[in-house]
Amino acid sequence: MLASTSKTIYRPTVHRVLPRFISSSTPEEWDVVIVGGGPAGLALASALGSSKLVRESLRVSLVEASDLSKVHEWSPVAGTFSNRASSLTHKSQAFLKDIRAWEHVDEGRTCPIQDMQVWDGISDARIEFSASLLGTPGHGMARMTENLNLQRGLLRHLANIPQVQILDKSRVQSIDLAEGSSWPLVRLDNGRVLRSRLLVGADGFNSPVRSFAKISSFGWAYDTQAIVSTMNHPPRGAFMGPNTTAYQRFLPTGPIAFLPISPMASSLVWSTKPPLATALIASGPDVLGYMINAAFRLPDVSMRYLHNLILDAHESGSPVTPPQIQTEIAWRERSHGIEETSAYASAFIDATKQGIPPADAESLPPIVTSLQPGTVASFPLRFNHTDSYLGDGQGGRTVLVGDAAHTVHPLAGQGLNLGLADVECLSRCIQDALAHGGDVGSRTALLPYAQERYLENHKIMSVMDKLHKLYSTSFEPVVWARSVGLEVVNEFDSVKTALMMEASGQNGRGTSVWDVTAKVVENFAATTDAVRIIGTGVSGMFGAGIQSILKASSTSSRK
Amino acid sequence: MLIISSLKIFRPTCSRVVASSRYSTSTVNPAEIAHFSRLSSQWWDEAGEFSFLHQMNPVRGRFIREKLLEVARDEQPALSEPSSSLLKGLDVLDVGCGGGLLSESLARLGAKTLGVDASEANISIAKLHAAQDPGLSSSTTLSYLHTPAEVLLSDTKRYDVVCSMEVLEHVDNPPAFLDTCAQLVKPGGHLFLSTISRTALAYFLTIFMAEDVLRKVARGTHTHAKFVTPEELTAFFRAYPKTGSPWVDAGRGPPTRTQAEVRGLVYNPLGARWILAPRGAWGAAECNYIFWVRKPPSQN
Numbered sequence: 001m002l003a004s005t006s007k008t009i010y011r012p013t014v015h016r017v018l019p020r021f022i023s024s025s026t027p028e029e030w031d032v033v034i035v036g037g038g039p040a041g042l043a044l045a046s047a048l049g050s051s052k053l054v055r056e057s058l059r060v061s062l063v064e065a066s067d068l069s070k071v072h073e074w075s076p077v078a079g080t081f082s083n084r085a086s087s088l089t090h091k092s093q094a095f096l097k098d099i100r101a102w103e104h105v106d107e108g109r110t111c112p113i114q115d116m117q118v119w120d121g122i123s124d125a126r127i128e129f130s131a132s133l134l135g136t137p138g139h140g141m142a143r144m145t146e147n148l149n150l151q152r153g154l155l156r157h158l159a160n161i162p163q164v165q166i167l168d169k170s171r172v173q174s175i176d177l178a179e180g181s182s183w184p185l186v187r188l189d190n191g192r193v194l195r196s197r198l199l200v201g202a203d204g205f206n207s208p209v210r211s212f213a214k215i216s217s218f219g220w221a222y223d224t225q226a227i228v229s230t231m232n233h234p235p236r237g238a239f240m241g242p243n244t245t246a247y248q249r250f251l252p253t254g255p256i257a258f259l260p261i262s263p264m265a266s267s268l269v270w271s272t273k274p275p276l277a278t279a280l281i282a283s284g285p286d287v288l289g290y291m292i293n294a295a296f297r298l299p300d301v302s303m304r305y306l307h308n309l310i311l312d313a314h315e316s317g318s319p320v321t322p323p324q325i326q327t328e329i330a331w332r333e334r335s336h337g338i339e340e341t342s343a344y345a346s347a348f349i350d351a352t353k354q355g356i357p358p359a360d361a362e363s364l365p366p367i368v369t370s371l372q373p374g375t376v377a378s379f380p381l382r383f384n385h386t387d388s389y390l391g392d393g394q395g396g397r398t399v400l401v402g403d404a405a406h407t408v409h410p411l412a413g414q415g416l417n418l419g420l421a422d423v424e425c426l427s428r429c430i431q432d433a434l435a436h437g438g439d440v441g442s443r444t445a446l447l448p449y450a451q452e453r454y455l456e457n458h459k460i461m462s463v464m465d466k467l468h469k470l471y472s473t474s475f476e477p478v479v480w481a482r483s484v485g486l487e488v489v490n491e492f493d494s495v496k497t498a499l500m501m502e503a504s505g506q507n508g509r510g511t512s513v514w515d516v517t518a519k520v521v522e523n524f525a526a527t528t529d530a531v532r533i534i535g536t537g538v539s540g541m542f543g544a545g546i547q548s549i550l551k552a553s554s555t556s557s558r559k
Numbered sequence: 560m561l562i563i564s565s566l567k568i569f570r571p572t573c574s575r576v577v578a579s580s581r582y583s584t585s586t587v588n589p590a591e592i593a594h595f596s597r598l599s600s601q602w603w604d605e606a607g608e609f610s611f612l613h614q615m616n617p618v619r620g621r622f623i624r625e626k627l628l629e630v631a632r633d634e635q636p637a638l639s640e641p642s643s644s645l646l647k648g649l650d651v652l653d654v655g656c657g658g659g660l661l662s663e664s665l666a667r668l669g670a671k672t673l674g675v676d677a678s679e680a681n682i683s684i685a686k687l688h689a690a691q692d693p694g695l696s697s698s699t700t701l702s703y704l705h706t707p708a709e710v711l712l713s714d715t716k717r718y719d720v721v722c723s724m725e726v727l728e729h730v731d732n733p734p735a736f737l738d739t740c741a742q743l744v745k746p747g748g749h750l751f752l753s754t755i756s757r758t759a760l761a762y763f764l765t766i767f768m769a770e771d772v773l774r775k776v777a778r779g780t781h782t783h784a785k786f787v788t789p790e791e792l793t794a795f796f797r798a799y800p801k802t803g804s805p806w807v808d809a810g811r812g813p814p815t816r817t818q819a820e821v822r823g824l825v826y827n828p829l830g831a832r833w834i835l836a837p838r839g840a841w842g843a844a845e846c847n848y849i850f851w852v853r854k855p856p857s858q859n
Contacts, residue, residue, distance in 0.1 A: 029693040057667075181691045197692075392606070436620035437646075437664030439692070443605035444613045451830065 033196040037064025040402030040419035041202030042154035047427035049161035050099040061165040068168040083375040086416040087142040105153030112140025114244040121251035175212035198441035207404035213391030219384030225277035230375040233366040258365035279314035285371040286322040293346035302332040389450040397441040585707035586736040587677040599680035602658025646670040649719040655726030659685030666701035727754040747856035753849040757786035789821040819852040
């Protein structure tokens with residue numbers, strides 16, 4: 001028994017030893033090796049490749065396990081959209097334009113977010129943001145872009161930069177140190193060995209580069225699963241604005257977001273409890289479609305009822321059928337006094353019928369008629385931040401960007417934006433180091449990157465985390481506080497503009513609707529924390545809420 | 560073993576190295592050399608003993624490039640070269656190169672760089688470190704030599720740029736050392752020095768705080784009495800050379816920007832980085848400063 005096991009172990013090593021031995025004797029010299037061909041890795045390769053100084057002085061390569069030609073040749077059927085889309089902020093877009101990668105992104109497949117509506121699932125307190133407040137007409141607050149569209153654009157851009165080599169279909173087998181030196185050796189499964197002055201981990205949450213550099217991280221999994229999908233819906237009627245409004249409703253189980261990507265399709269991100277997510281997906285796309293419509297419209301008490309219904313049916317092994325859920329929703333609508341012509345009715349509405357839209361139609365997303373086949377997916381939400389972005393000692397000459405460094409609650413679609421901001425900063429630091437003759441793999445060259453990005457990312461991640469916690473409660477004083485806060489801010493356009501301006505930066509570079517919401521809610525989070533302690537100290541809280549808002553507006557107007 | 564093999568890569572450019580008996584006539588202080596030899600292994604620990612120097616390095620490099628660019632623009636106003644390519648092909652000497660922090664940067668910018676140091680251990684470390692870097696070991700732009708600067712005078716080779724960073728405060732006879740550095744500069748060439756001013760603030764920051772309280776720098780690294788003020792440096796070049804026209808015109812107050820310049824280097828502990836103070840910033844050169852002077856083009 002023992003002999004046979006050792007035999008099976010022994011055999012493959014014999015085959016592997018020879019090519020490895022040959023290859024390890026001739027490591028290739030590289031200045032920058034980027035591990036990971038996701039949006040962050042490709043953006044870094046593009047950013048470096050777009051600099052003349054870098055092209056002339058550095059050898060850059062990108063290693064990716066999958067076949068990137070599939071992304072490069074991605075040609076989706078018109079009208080269908082990938083379920084992974086992100087709201088790119090102005091800052092991210094400006095960076096992509098600056099490195100001349102944006103011109104390779106199919107802008108026809110993207111959609112500006114002109115307005116945004118966020119409301120509380122329990123109190124229905126609502127805040128509305130409009131890009132017109134920012135004075136950037138036509139550009140919106142952010143731009144919904146499929147990740148694949150961005151990745152393809154970056155690959156097309158990189159196709160014009162032969163100096164940056166893309167080694168796809170190459171898996172990183174191991175990373176170790178070159179003997180007697182502090183330079184990392186990246187061993188690929190095809191036998192190539194890359195000796196690297198600077199090793200960049202753009203390799204996602206389970207980053208091998210991070211493991212090599214022994215950078216620890218802290219974080220937690222939220223008890224939350226995000227369902228994503230691409231939703232079909234009829235275009236907005238003639239009496240309404242175009243489909244450029246993002247909607248987000250905070251239910252106690254998690255937020256549900258509707259993000260426009262074309263006149264007749266939008267992106268769904270529905271964060272909810274994991275068992276519920278499983279049951280919803282198992283019920284099939286038709287039931288899920290009805291539930292999405294209801295989740296934006298029905299009062300919380302009915303949503304809880306429907307959730308239980310779906311959970312029970314799933315557990316009993318006979319999932320809810322579409323007619324069943326339709327009848328249930330219709331019954332809940334009647335019990336709440338929602339008339340069939342109301343904007344809040346969705347169960348038996350023929351959404352394709354055009355006419356004069358009911359009142360409040362623009363407060364709600366269009367009625368979803370179907371989900372695009374194969375787009376329903378889900379993933380767990382987590383919060384994770386590494387202790388450092390730079391490797392140290394034996395793990396020196398390594399740096400982390402994007403999800404390898406931080407995983408954020410996608411509440412506000414900030415993940416990709418944070419990653420692109422990392423990339424922009426890192427590529428700037430590399431170019432600075434080159435300009436003064438620095439070693440781009442040295443701590444001295446990379447320290448400004450860590451100094452600039454770590455705190456910034458942590459700030460935004462903390463706000464996302466607070467938002468999640470703030471809105472996942474139905475504790476009355478907290479609900480009251482957050483709804484009063486939203487209502488108060490919504491009443492004051494000047495305060496709202498000030499908040500948006502502050503979030504957008506003086507020159508309007510960093511505008512993001514999400515930054516703004518985060519800013520607003522950050523203030524409430526502080527006050528509601530107090531509420532949680534005091535329990536009933538409502539009047540004092542109210543004063544503090546106003547105070548913090550006014551303080552925020554006065555600091556931003558001082559700028 | 561390693562040192563020997565790296566020696567092959569860094570063939571000394573200076574063929575006439577005089578034996579160490581000449582040390583007695585040099586400005587090298589044996590105690591100082593012993594001090595830095597002990598610390599030599601830590602030269603490239605960027606978070607360790609020499610972290611301040613690592614952080615200062617980009618700022619020093621920036622000042623060198625900016626000053627060369629300024630002079631080049633004065634002479635050819637239409638110049639559109641980026642400042643990073645200005646050093647390409649120039650003969651540069653780094654006196655007291657230590658572990659080679661500045662020498663490596665200068666070589667990467669394309670300068671034909673020679674780093675010299677009176678400590679053999681420093682030179683070994685510098686060579687060893689550069690040998691690991693394929694960008695430096697495969698090119699011929701960087702070489703190191705274990706010698707005091709005075710020995711180089713016996714060779715006829717002179718340099719477009721002579722740098723001596725954080726060295727002046729460690730030598731025994733500053734005027735003699737400055738004279739050596741000045742002689743090694745080609746006519747019209749540049750001399751860059753960075754050092755610490757002899758002020759109460761400098762004592763407080765560089766000795767009391769850095770060495771005694773925070774222990775960021777090894778004790779005994781600095782001696783307050785050996786610090787040189789910017790005024791003393793300027794005064795030296797107002798009277799240098801003894802015969803012929805001086806490098807800096809006589810007078811009081813700061814020198815004209817085409818002849819010499821003093822800029823403060825201020826450490827920002829919060830950002831953990833050095834800042835190059837603007838020209839003439841009040842009080843900025845009270846502690847660390849960088850000094851530039853140009854040899855008149857007509858002088859040999």
